[in-house]
Amino acid sequence: MNVRSxxxxxxxxxxxxxxxxxxxxxxxxxxxxxxxxxASTTWWLxxxxxxxxxxxxxxxxxxxxxxxxxxxxxETRLKIRHKxxxxxxxxxQPCRGLGAGQALLQAAITHARQRAEVKLMSLTVTEGNTxxxxxxxxxxxxxxxxxxxxxxxxxxxxxxxxxxxxxAAPG
Numbered sequence: 001m002n003v004r005s006x007x008x009x010x011x012x013x014x015x016x017x018x019x020x021x022x023x024x025x026x027x028x029x030x031x032x033x034x035x036x037x038x039a040s041t042t043w044w045l046x047x048x049x050x051x052x053x054x055x056x057x058x059x060x061x062x063x064x065x066x067x068x069x070x071x072x073x074x075e076t077r078l079k080i081r082h083k084x085x086x087x088x089x090x091x092x093q094p095c096r097g098l099g100a101g102q103a104l105l106q107a108a109i110t111h112a113r114q115r116a117e118v119k120l121m122s123l124t125v126t127e128g129n130t131x132x133x134x135x136x137x138x139x140x141x142x143x144x145x146x147x148x149x150x151x152x153x154x155x156x157x158x159x160x161x162x163x164x165x166x167x168a169a170p171g
Contacts, residue, residue, distance in 0.1 A: 001095075003103040005111075006048050006057040006069065013066040014057060015044050021090035027126050027153050029088075047071055047088070058107040060091065060100040067092045068100040072108040074118065084112040086123040089132065101135050109139065109165065119168045124160040126151070133161065141165045 006014055022033035048057045054076055060068035068091035075083045086108055091100045112118050125132045127146065141163040150160035 001067075001098060001100050001103060002061045003058055003100075003107050004061070005107075006059045008045060008048070010059060010066065011041070011044060011048060014048055014059065014069060017066050017069055017092070018088060018090065020092070021088070024093070025090065027151070027158055028090075028129060028132070030151055052076075056108075056111055057088070058104050058111070060095070060104050062095055062098075062100075067095040068104055070104040070108050072112050072121070074112075074115065081117055082119040084115075084118050084121045086121055089123075096131075101132075102139070105135065105139050113167055120164050120166045122162065122164040124150070124162055127159040127161050133163075136163050139165065 019033055019037055022029050022031060022036050026032065047055055048071075049055070053074065055071055055073045057069055057071040059066045070089040071087050073085045073087055075081045075085075086105075089101065089104065091104070109121060112121050121141075123136065123141065124147070125136065142165070143161055143163050145162040147160045147162060149157040151158050
């Protein structure tokens with residue numbers, strides 16, 4: 001498994017993988033597959049690797065094929081630029097349990113830690129997604145809140161667990 005930053009040449013593979021994620025693990029995301037399928041190429045490129053440094057996606061490759069991804073988004077507003085957000089974590093079913101999720105998470109954390117102003121990374125995970133919660137907790141993320149009725153699944157509502165990893169004590 002090889003993990004690296006994604007760039008414009010990875011756009012089509014990234015878009016296809018994430019559309020698969022939105023379809024297969026619909027309850028994990030706040031957007032639907034249909035919403036993301038209609039998103040512009042500019043939106044996808046911005047998520048992949050924002051030219052202004054506001055986001056960077058990472059990909060896990062198995063035998064040259066993109067099988068997992070995650071993105072880190074950075075706040076640009078002065079009062080909250082100390083925060084980074086982990087978004088869009090997905091590993092294709094056949095590659096789960098092989099370390100791709102952990103490697104992707106570490107790549108995103110390492111990337112965020114390289115910015116001196118970033119003091120913490122946050123994420124949300126759908127309540128009940130025990131394998132994802134365990135992955136994040138192993139990496140040091142701590143729970144700090146539960147958002148009830150966070151997403152509507154078509155048959156009911158699910159809560160989102162908020163988690164964060166502090167890089168440095170506030171000061």
